[in-house]
Structure formats: C-alpha cells, structure tokens
Amino acid sequence: MAEKIISNDNGDTVVFCGTLVHSTNASPMIILQDQVIGVQKGKIIFVQPKEDLQRVLDQHGLPKGCVKCLTKYQFLMPGLIDTHIHAPQYVYTGTALDLPLLDWLNRYTFPTEAKFSDLEFATYAYNKVVRRTLRCGTTTASYFATIHKESSLRLAEIAADVGQRAFIGKVNADQNSPPNYVETLEQSLADTEWFIEKMKDLKNPLIAPIITPRFAISCSRELMTGLGELAKKHNLRVQSHISENRDEVKTVLELYPDCKNYTDVYDKCGLMTDKTLMAHCIYLDDEEIQTFKDRGSAMSHCACSNFSLRSGVMDCRKMKESGVKLGLGTDVSGGYNPSMFGAIRDTITASNVQSIQHQPDRPYKHLDFREVFQLATLGGSKVLGIDSIVGNFEVGKEFDALLVTMDTEDSPFDIFQTDAYRDSLEDMIQKFLFLGKIILN
Numbered sequence: 098m099a100e101k102i103i104s105n106d107n108g109d110t111v112v113f114c115g116t117l118v119h120s121t122n123a124s125p126m127i128i129l130q131d132q133v134i135g136v137q138k139g140k141i142i143f144v145q146p147k148e149d150l151q152r153v154l155d156q157h158g159l160p161k162g163c164v165k166c167l168t169k170y171q172f173l174m175p176g177l178i179d180t181h182i183h184a185p186q187y188v189y190t191g192t193a194l195d196l197p198l199l200d201w202l203n204r205y206t207f208p209t210e211a212k213f214s215d216l217e218f219a220t221y222a223y224n225k226v227v228r229r230t231l232r233c234g235t236t237t238a239s240y241f242a243t244i245h246k247e248s249s250l251r252l253a254e255i256a257a258d259v260g261q262r263a264f265i266g267k268v269n270a271d272q273n274s275p276p277n278y279v280e281t282l283e284q285s286l287a288d289t290e291w292f293i294e295k296m297k298d299l300k301n302p303l304i305a306p307i308i309t310p311r312f313a314i315s316c317s318r319e320l321m322t323g324l325g326e327l328a329k330k331h332n333l334r335v336q337s338h339i340s341e342n343r344d345e346v347k348t349v350l351e352l353y354p355d356c357k358n359y360t361d362v363y364d365k366c367g368l369m370t371d372k373t374l375m376a377h378c379i380y381l382d383d384e385e386i387q388t389f390k391d392r393g394s395a396m397s398h399c400a401c402s403n404f405s406l407r408s409g410v411m412d413c414r415k416m417k418e419s420g421v422k423l424g425l426g427t428d429v430s431g432g433y434n435p436s437m438f439g440a441i442r443d444t445i446t447a448s449n450v451q452s453i454q455h456q457p458d459r460p461y462k463h464l465d466f467r468e469v470f471q472l473a474t475l476g477g478s479k480v481l482g483i484d485s486i487v488g489n490f491e492v493g494k495e496f497d498a499l500l501v502t503m504d505t506e507d508s509p510f511d512i513f514q515t516d517a518y519r520d521s522l523e524d525m526i527q528k529f530l531f532l533g534k535i536i537l538n
C-alpha cells in the first residue's frame with residue numbers, strides 16, 4: 098500500500114488524472130472517477146471531468162507533460178487532521194494503559210512529560226512523533242506539548258521543517274501536579290506570552306500557537322482566566338480536555354463548586370469561544386452541549402483513548418446531530434494508535450457500541466464509514482477553523498492530499514475483480530479504510 102503524501106506542494110504546476118475521494122458539507126463522501134485536478138503553487142486551480150483535460154490545459158497554458166495519471170487502483174484523498182494529540186506522550190505510546198485517567202496521569206504522564214525540560218531529549222522525541230504522524234497521513238495536527246516553553250517551540254520548529262501543518266500548545270498547569278512538573282501562575286502566563294511571540298517570529302503559515310490549559314484540575318481559576326485573556330488579546334485558538342472520565346468530572350465540580358457544570362468552569366474563565374476545541378466531551382449534559390453551540394466551540398472525539406483508558410463512549414451521533422463542530426483525535430498516548438486511520442476505525446466501533454447500548458428500546462443510527470471519513474478530514478478542518486484552506490478538494494484551497502495505492506504486493510487486503518465477484522470502486526475504498534495499512538511509505 099504505497100500511499101504517498103503530497104502536502105503543501107509549492108513546486109511546479111501539476112495535474113493529476115484519476116479518482117478523487119473527498120467530502121463536502123452536503124455529502125460525507127464523494128467519489129469522483131475520471132477527474133483532473135490542477136495544482137499551481139500548492140493551490141487547487143481546477144477540478145474537472147477527464148474529458149475536459151485538453152480544454153483546461155489550454156485555458157491555463159499548461160503542457161501535457163505536467164499531467165500525472167493515477168492507476169485504477171489509486172486515489173487521492175484529503176490529508177488527515179488529528180485534532181487532539183500529545184506529542185511528548187508518543188514516547189510511551191502502546192504501553193501504560195493499565196490505569197484510569199487520573200492515576201494514569203500521575204503514574205505515567207507527568208513523570209514522562211517532566212523529562213521534556215531536557216531540550217536534547219525533546220528534540221529527539223518530537224522528531225519521532227512528527228515524522229511518525231506524517232507517515233500515518235496526518236498532514237495537520239493540534240499538539241499538546243509540555244509546560245516547557247523552549248521544547249514546545251522546538252516541536253513547532255520540527256513540524257515547520259517537515260511541512261506538517263501544526264497548532265502547538267505550550268501546556269499550562271499551576272496546581273494538582275507533581276513538584277517537578279508544575280508552574281506558578283505568574284511563570285505560566287509569562288512563559289505562554291514568550292511562547293506566543295516566538296511562534297510569531299517563526300513566520301511560518303503552517304504553524305500557529307494554541308492556548309493549552311491541560312484541564313480544569315491542573316489549572317487554577319486565575320490561570321485559566323489569564324489564559325482566556327491571552328487568547329482574546331492574540332486572537333488565538335484554545336484547546337483543553339473536558340468530561341473525559343467520571344472521576345475527573347466529579348473532581349472538577351468539587352474544585353469549582355460555584356460552577357453549574359464542567360463546561361461552565363471554562364466558560365466563566367473566557368475559554369469557551371468560537372476558536373475553542375475540547376477533547377472527549379463524553380459526559381456533557383444537554384445544557385453543556387448547548388453552551389458549545391452557543392459559543393461556537395468544537396469537540397474532538399478520541400475513541401481509541403476512550404476505550405484504552407476505559408473512560409467511556411462518546412455519543413458521536415448525538416454530538417453530530419446537535420450541530421456542534423466535530424472532528425477526530427488520536428489522543429496519543431491515552432490512545433495508543435498515532436494513526437488517524439486507526440481513529441476512523443475506532444470511531445466506527447464506538448458508534449457501533451452506542452448503537453448496541455441503545456437497543457432494543459431506542460432506535461439509533463450508527464455512523465457509517467463515509468460520515469467518519471468526513472469527520473477525519475473536512476470535520477477536523479472546521480474544528481480548527483482552517484476549512485477555507487484545507488479539508489477537501491475545492492478549487493482555491495491548498496492541495497493537501499494523500500495518494501493511496503490499493504493494489505501493492507504487501508497490501509493487507511484483496512481486491513476482487515472476477516466475473517463471480519467484483520468490488521466496486523466504493524467497495525475498494527471502504528476496504529482500504531477498514532483494512533489498509535496505517536503507516537504510509
């Protein structure tokens with residue numbers, strides 16, 4: 098399965114001829130066969146049926162030599178968007194899944210993240226995670242780093258170097274954390290301002306800072322309020338966790354007894370905006386979901402993590418139908434799989450679990466593979482507010498794409514093209530989404 102990433106291509110004009118698979122607002126998955134897509138300076142300049150090829154080449158003054166034809170077992174799809182991933186936790190991905198969230202943080206996460214005060218180690222580890230996620234087809238990621246400002250900046254520099262679009266959060270935490278991995282209120286705010294300024298100095302359109310309070314247990318009200326002010330002052334996105342685990346929700350409500358619910362804690366601190374993205378959202382009540390809608394805040398569904406730490410199963414159908422912006426995240430390493438193809442599969446399973454739980458008294462429409470594909474691409478772009486730039490193959494957007502080859506020798510699935518049984522093109526794409534390799538070449 099030789100899938101190749103073609104992202105943020107600033108080279109010569111190129112025209113691909115073949116199958117395109119993407120989503121629009123109206124359709125979760127559109128399969129466009131025999132198309133030509135023109136890319137100039139990294140931007141999509143036309144999408145037309147193949148029979149119009151000569152006309153569009155003439156119209157744009159392009160030579161025939163710039164046309165690259167895909168085989169009938171290849172297709173282009175938008176790059177995947179991981180809306181929630183912890184870069185430092187990648188070092189223990191695939192291990193340490195024996196404890197529930199709050200114990201897991203204390204036993205594994207805080208001690209590991211504390212090691213990122215060492216810039217050399219941070220550089221080594223961040224190179225690994227950025228390259229790995231890119232190889233998995235993640236062309237955009239919203240990262241949590243650690244509380245350390247220099248190594249958070251290093252993560253940004255590494256993503257910029259390899260051309261991955263990335264939102265980088267220097268994590269904030271001034272309470273309920275171990276002594277070697279905690280900030281004072283003043284230091285946390287000052288370091289965040291420093292980080293924002295340094296990120297601006299990078300002057301890279303692919304890279305942006307995102308305000309990142311770890312969650313309401315690790316942050317004082319004063320810190321969260323200060324971060325809300327910083328987000329407003331610099332017009333920045335905000336990311337955090339909400340309602341992931343029952344014990345977490347209980348603890349938050351004990352810490353903030355004047356708040357009517359978990360969402361209200363962030364809302365009172367000015368952290369629920371139309372640039373806010375909250376991971377998990379499993380135990381939100383209807384009033385909280387309404388607050389998300391009212392504020393224009395978005396949700397990141399992290400199914401692998403929710404299964405792996407036995408946190409719960411988010412009702413993705415309900416959230417989708419509420420109209421809240423919704424995308425998918427790997428949540429490495431509560432989620433053990435750094436691949437968004439894994440996130441697609443786990444989201445389908447989570448929706449199936451919801452469907453089983455609703456039986457037999459209430460009808461429930463599970464999410465199908467097309468809808469989940471949409472969440473992993475166009476959905477993620479809306480969550481991060483970059484849907485005018487990437488997320489599908491609309492003319493004018495950046496060409497941020499994966500080239501998928503389905504018939505390689507080492508493919509983990511088989512395509513049948515016999516008289517007795519013949520896979521349709523959609524069958525092949527579905528097989529790829531369920532069974533294709535999660536690591537690209």
Ligand SMILES: [Zn+2]
Pocket residue numbers: 181183338376428431
């Ligand atoms: Zn997380």
